[in-house]
Amino acid sequence: MNKSFITTALLILCNTFHPTSVAYAESTYFKQTIGANFGYFFTTINNSATFQSSITESNSPIDFEQDLGLNHKVNTFKADVFWRITPKHRLDFTWFGLFQDGKNITGEDYTIGDYIIPAGTGISSKFNHNRYQLNYTYNLFQGSNYEFGPSVGLYTLNVSTEIKPTLANETVGTYVSNTFTLPLPVVGFRGSYGITDKLIILSNFDFMVASIGDWTGNLYSYQLGAEYNLLKYIGIGLAYNFSILNIKNRREYYKFRYDYQYHGVQTYLKFSF
DSSP states (O other): OOOHHHHHHHHHHHHHHHHOHHHHHIIITTTTOOOEEEEEEEEEEEEEEEEEEOOOOOOOOEETTTTTTOOOOEEEEEEEEEEEEESEEEEEEEEEEEEEEEEEEEEOOOTTTTEEEOOTTTTEEEEEEEEEEEEEOOOOOEESSSSEEEEEEEEEEEEEEEEEEEEEEOOOOOSSSEEEEEEEEEEEEEEEEESSSEEEEEEEEEEEEEETEEEEEEEEEEEEEEEEESSSSSSEEEEEEEEEEEEEEEEEEEEEEEEEEEEEEEEEEEEEO
């Protein structure tokens, strides 16, 4: 009788002072069904392009920041949405845009398409890079406070470039005005780990090497972040992002190569249910 009473009392004490903390970690993150992050993205950009046409065999790259005077630090809005369809299946969507503009005087002759821009020419340039990402993840490995699995997705890039000559700070023509949209399939992995009930570490990596028509390209994108759940439905996050993109177009009379790299820190507010 005494043994039975003591055993019952110990069980009650254990449940009182050690509640299901792991289950609570699940309820605050790993059981969230849908959520969205809204924040600011502080980036440093390095990009260049090589234009080769029928009038020249030159393949010297043009550095957008150094040669065209584009701003290499960009602060922009970034949004992420996720939907955990079931504990094993998850969808993520991300959008952000990186917008650069600048003015410069060319230090040497450049060939862009069928135009030769002589040294000493004033130019005004704009470059806009919009990225839309949709990823599906299957959580192959999953526990009470972690999930990890392979992912597949589609990155859709919308890139627009404009380079114009200027005279007395006024544009007097157009060298380049080009916009293209390119879908890039990617594979990778995504994982999350709950250090405590409220603090979560998360990471994802995507890559692609593909050839679509006249286009070939490769993409590598990595993110490492941490989230802290302030309240049941609200949290804050901090993430480091790094991405490399190389695109080539090899048409017979016009060849184009584009190299793009950015890295930066994202801070955001998270709403989840």
